[in-house]
Amino acid sequence: MLNEAVILHSLPGRTRLRVQSPLRPVMIECFFRSLPGVHAASYTKETGTVLIYHDTSLSLREIMKYLKACIRNEKEKRQTSWKQYAAIATCTFIFAAHWIMGRNPAFWAFRPLLHKITVATAVLSTLQVIKDGIWNVIRHGKANANTLTAASIFASIYTRNPVSALVITIMSTISEMLSEHTSEKTKNYIRSVLELDTKYAWCVNETGIEEKVSIEDIKAGDTIVVFMGEKIPADGKVSEGYGVVDESAITGEYMPKEVTCQSHVYAGTILQSGQLKIHVEKAGDDTAASRIIHLLEEAQEKRAPIQHLADMLAERMVPVSFGLSLLTFLLTRDVNRAMNMLVIDFVCGIKLSTATALYASIGKAAKKGAIVKGSHHVEQMAQVNTVILDKTGTITEGSPVVQQVIPCEGYDKEEVIRLAAAAERNSSHPIADAILKQAQEWRLDIPNRDGESQVETVVGKGIRTFLNGKPIVVGSLRFMTELKVNIEQLVQKLERDENIIYVAYNQTLIGIISIFDKVRAGMHRAVQELRQYGVSEVVMLTGDKRAAAREMSRRLNLDWYHAEALPEDKATYVKQYRRNSTVMMVGDGINDAPALAYANIGVTMGAKRTDIASEASDIIITSDNPEMLSELVGLSKRTMQIIKQNFFATFFINGAAILLGALGIISPVVGAAIHNAATIGVVANSARILWKGDLHHGTKVLYSA
Numbered sequence: 001m002l003n004e005a006v007i008l009h010s011l012p013g014r015t016r017l018r019v020q021s022p023l024r025p026v027m028i029e030c031f032f033r034s035l036p037g038v039h040a041a042s043y044t045k046e047t048g049t050v051l052i053y054h055d056t057s058l059s060l061r062e063i064m065k066y067l068k069a070c071i072r073n074e075k076e077k078r079q080t081s082w083k084q085y086a087a088i089a090t091c092t093f094i095f096a097a098h099w100i101m102g103r104n105p106a107f108w109a110f111r112p113l114l115h116k117i118t119v120a121t122a123v124l125s126t127l128q129v130i131k132d133g134i135w136n137v138i139r140h141g142k143a144n145a146n147t148l149t150a151a152s153i154f155a156s157i158y159t160r161n162p163v164s165a166l167v168i169t170i171m172s173t174i175s176e177m178l179s180e181h182t183s184e185k186t187k188n189y190i191r192s193v194l195e196l197d198t199k200y201a202w203c204v205n206e207t208g209i210e211e212k213v214s215i216e217d218i219k220a221g222d223t224i225v226v227f228m229g230e231k232i233p234a235d236g237k238v239s240e241g242y243g244v245v246d247e248s249a250i251t252g253e254y255m256p257k258e259v260t261c262q263s264h265v266y267a268g269t270i271l272q273s274g275q276l277k278i279h280v281e282k283a284g285d286d287t288a289a290s291r292i293i294h295l296l297e298e299a300q301e302k303r304a305p306i307q308h309l310a311d312m313l314a315e316r317m318v319p320v321s322f323g324l325s326l327l328t329f330l331l332t333r334d335v336n337r338a339m340n341m342l343v344i345d346f347v348c349g350i351k352l353s354t355a356t357a358l359y360a361s362i363g364k365a366a367k368k369g370a371i372v373k374g375s376h377h378v379e380q381m382a383q384v385n386t387v388i389l390d391k392t393g394t395i396t397e398g399s400p401v402v403q404q405v406i407p408c409e410g411y412d413k414e415e416v417i418r419l420a421a422a423a424e425r426n427s428s429h430p431i432a433d434a435i436l437k438q439a440q441e442w443r444l445d446i447p448n449r450d451g452e453s454q455v456e457t458v459v460g461k462g463i464r465t466f467l468n469g470k471p472i473v474v475g476s477l478r479f480m481t482e483l484k485v486n487i488e489q490l491v492q493k494l495e496r497d498e499n500i501i502y503v504a505y506n507q508t509l510i511g512i513i514s515i516f517d518k519v520r521a522g523m524h525r526a527v528q529e530l531r532q533y534g535v536s537e538v539v540m541l542t543g544d545k546r547a548a549a550r551e552m553s554r555r556l557n558l559d560w561y562h563a564e565a566l567p568e569d570k571a572t573y574v575k576q577y578r579r580n581s582t583v584m585m586v587g588d589g590i591n592d593a594p595a596l597a598y599a600n601i602g603v604t605m606g607a608k609r610t611d612i613a614s615e616a617s618d619i620i621i622t623s624d625n626p627e628m629l630s631e632l633v634g635l636s637k638r639t640m641q642i643i644k645q646n647f648f649a650t651f652f653i654n655g656a657a658i659l660l661g662a663l664g665i666i667s668p669v670v671g672a673a674i675h676n677a678a679t680i681g682v683v684a685n686s687a688r689i690l691w692k693g694d695l696h697h698g699t700k701v702l703y704s705a
Contacts, residue, residue, distance in 0.1 A: 004019065004020040005017050005018070005019045005064075005067040005068075006018045006019075007064065008049065010060055012056045013053060013054060013055065014051070014052075015054065016051045016052075017050050017067075018047075018049050019048065025043045025045055025215070025216050028043045028050060029041040029042065029043050032050055032052050035054075035063070036058075036066070037054045037055040037057070037058040037062075038052050038053070039054060039055075040052070040053040044214075045216065046214070084173050088173050088174065091121060091166045092170060094118055094121045095166045095170070098118055115162065118162040118165075118166065121162075122153055122157065122162045122165035122166055123153070123157075126149065126150070126168075126169050129149050129150060130150040130153065132146040133147035133148070133150035133151070134147070134150060143322065148322070149168060152164070152165070152168060152339065152342035152672070153165040153168065155668075156339065159335050159339060159668075161336075161667075164667075164668040164669045164672050167672040170676075171677065171680060174676075200214055200215055201213060201214075201224050201226075201233045202224055202225040202226070203222055203225075204223040204225060204277070210225050218233055218234050218280060218284070219280065219284075220280055220281055220282060220283055222279075223239065223278070223279055224277075224280060225276070225278075226243075226271050226278060227275055228272070228273050229271065230270070230271055231267075231268060231269070231270055232266065232267055232269050232271060232276075232278070233267055234278070234280045234282065234283040235265070235266050235267055235283070236280045237262060237265075237279050238260060238261055238264075238265060238276050239261065239278065239279045240261065240276070241261075241274060241275050241276040242258075242260045242276075243258075243273060243274025243275065244257070244258055244259075244271075244272045244274060245258075245259050245265060245269050245270065245271055246269060246270040246272050247269045267282075267283075321344075321346075322341075324341040324658065324662075325338045325341035325342050328341055332664070334664065336664070336668055337662055341658060344654050344657045344661060344671045344672070344674070344675040348675075349649075349650035349654070349678055349682045349683075350647065352679065353646040353682035353685065353686045354646065354686075356683050356686035357639050357643050357686035357689060358375035358378055358639065360639075360686055360687055360688075360690045361378045361636065361639040362378065364635060364690055365619075365632060368631065369621065369625075370621045370628055370632055371619065371620040371621075372618070372619050372632075373619065374618070377618045378635075378636045378639055378640075379636070380582065381584065381601050381633055382633075382639065382640040383582045384535060384582050384583070384633060385536045385582055386535070386536070386537040386539065386581040386582065386583045386584070387530055387537070387538050387584045387586065387629070388539045388540075388574060388577065388583060388586065388599070389539070389558075390541055390542070390570075390595075391540055391541065392517060392542065392543075393430065393587075393588040393606060394586050394587055394626075395519060395520065395523055395540060395556070395626075396517035396519055396520060397518050397520055399430060399434075399518075400431060400433075400515045400516060400517035401434050401437065401438075401515070401516055401517075402417070402434050402435065402437075402515060402516075403515065405417060405438075405511060405512075405513050405514075406511060406512045406513075406514075409508055409509065411510045414442055415510070415511075416503050416510055416511030416513065417435060417438050417439050417442065417513070419467070419472055419510065420472075420474050420501075420503045420511075420513065421446045422448070422449055423455070423464070423467075423474045425446055427455070429463075430517070431501060434515055435501075435513065447467060449466060450467060450469065453465050458475070461475050461476055461479040461566075462475015462476055462479040463475060467505075470505060471483075471506065472503075472504070472505050473502075473504040473505075474502070474503050474504075475502060476502065476543075476564075477500070477545070478564065480509065483504075483507075484507070485502075485507055485509055486504075486507055486508045486509060487509045500512055500545060500548075501513040501514075519552075519555065522625055522627045523556060523626045524556060525630075526629050526630045527556055527557065527558065529627070529630035529634070530629065533633045533634050533637060535633065536559075537559045538558050538559055539558065539562070540552065540553055540560075540561040541561075541570045541595070542561070542562070542563055543563075543564060543566065546563040549562075549563035549564075550563070567593075567595070568594065570592065570594065571594035571597075571598050573595070574595045574598045578599070582601075583600050583601070584602075584603060584629075585599035585601070585602050585603065586604075586605055586629060588605055588606050592604075601618050601619065602617040602619070603618070603619045603620075603629065604619075604620050605623075606621070619632065635689075642685060642688075645682075645685060646682040649678065649682055649685075650678060650679075653674065653678040654674075654675055654678060657674040657675060658671075
């Protein structure tokens with residue numbers, strides 16, 4: 001992480017350091033902010049220095065102590081990797097020499113020397129393992145996997161068969177490196193995709209001139225210009241221009257997206273064509289790309305229950321192996337047979353393959369645009385049998401349009417929309433957008449509400465404000481009834497699938513607006529595939545009227561629906577379903593947050609998801625493709641299937657090897673080879689989650705065994 005850190009000067013609470021690091025600036029700043037007592041950090045790429053603000057009680061000695069520990073850990077990590085390669089190469093060379101010289105009488109005179117070299121190599125290459133195994137017994141009073149390995153190595157040396165120790169070292173190191181490689185690949189995938197490798201951005205100054213500035217100097221409120229082929233350096237909204245943006249790094253969508261004025265764009269995406277002027281909303285560590293990186297890093301620290309099960313089984317199998325070894329020796333008086341019980345264990349295969357499978361699953365999901373906040377959610381998702389979908393913004397596109405306006409009480413259509421727009425002009429609700437778009441399309445002059453009046457928003461019901469001293473109310477029939485609006489002139493019933501909005505002025509209903517919201521492309525297929533993956537119940541929650549909800553449920557062939565649901569109602573329904581099943585709740589808005597929190601698995605989906613909903617959820621799908629829901633369920637089930645395969649293979653192969661070893665059919669060398677080959681096999685089986693079964697939007701390739 002850090003190669004070098006030197007303090008240049010310091011004042012109480014403020015210190016500047018020169019650092020050398022391969023990390024990008026934002027990650028250097030993030031690292032320093034993570035240090036205890038540090039409040040802020042600002043890195044300057046040109047000078048290679050970082051300015052940190054910290055508690056005045058934090059001394060220079062403490063700062064350097066933290067930094068030296070980090071540098072030391074990083075060096076140890078690099079040395080460990082080098083030592084692993086060196087151990088494999090040395091042990092392989094000695095093993096080959098032992099095999100060749102043992103079969104050629106011309107070299108038999110060198111056997112004593114070769115034996116000593118082999119013993120030394122076996123001990124030195126596994127010195128850390130031996131130390132850890134012995135220390136664990138001394139400190140904790142119980143053996144671990146390394147204790148078992150240490151015992152098998154010493155037993156090999158005692159029986160004058162150190163070649164067994166070489167085989168143990170070679171194959172166990174390979175399996176560990178394979179597991180580490182898969183884990184590291186998972187960690188680095190999104191980071192490499194989202195890397196803002198540009199060192200500068202074009203910022204528009206106060207005079208309207210574009211000037212090149214360091215990317216670290218970009219902040220919210222700035223206006224930047226992005227040219228064709230460049231990476232967008234910050235999250236923001238297009239204020240001018242037109243372009244085609246590759247958002248695959250953020251959303252997983254392989255099709256480029258056309259953007260124009262008012263379109264949202266994200267850091268880390270690439271402008272394939274056109275030119276954009278962007279108003280920056282989030283920069284640096286606040287961007288969507290940075291948040292995704294942090295979520296993925298945190299996810300790998302959250303362990304799944306099956307990992308705890310694997311660790312527990314592995315831990316309990318260690319004394320079993322020692323017991324079998326002792327029992328075999330007492331029954332046969334054959335040290336080689338007893339040693340087979342030590343060189344063959346169930347620990348490595350179970351632990352390494354389980355962790356690798358879960359890490360690979362998180363990486364696979366991230367590659368497709370889904371951020372899983374912990375490996376335990378992968379396991380839970382495989383058990384999901386009830387999926388609850390919010391309607392607006394999840395089942396539908398969340399961008400409704402006005403379909404019909406029916407005025408009453410002598411008002412015309414334009415006046416109904418004009419007054420409704422006056423109430424909704426500062427609202428972010430999708431229905432407000434539809435009304436305002438209609439007013440814009442009809443080129444209506446929207447009046448300003450009374451200057452001192454507040455806008456009262458009741459989630460799930462509607463909005464209320466004042467114009468010319470008289471109340472304007474836009475919302476549901478229930479809201480109108482609660483406010484005692486005169487609805488005697490209620491017009492004829494509209495089509496069942498329409499979302500009906502009532503508009504009242506001065507306590508009198510003046511019109512009805514029907515809103516149409518298209519079903520998301522791919523939602524029908526997503527529902528079908530969820531059922532194919534074992535989901536028995538797909539349910540819809542909506543604040544819409546019962547007639548509209550019933551029609552939507554019929555269209556998608558859902559199992560049930562709950563209409564006119566307030567946020568607290570949604571949470572109640574989720575709790576009810578949880579009593580008898582494992583529930584996945586999918587939503588995107590603030591009103592979905594309580595329900596997302598109560599579900600076994602909470603999922604937010606789409607580019608319009610709110611920050612509150614994202615915080616409450618366990619999985620974030622960054623694209624608007626509903627088929628990602630079924631893909632995630634399929635991926636989780638495939639992951640758990642592979643973990644079960646690995647459990648079975650580990651116990652079957654190693655169990656068979658133990659039996660053959662106890663009967664004296666195979667030697668300890670062969671036993672060690674079988675055991676470690678099985679470990680490599682199950683780890684490779686887990687790693688293939690990353691490399692096989694790719695899913696492409698619009699073209700589904702099912703996971704195959």
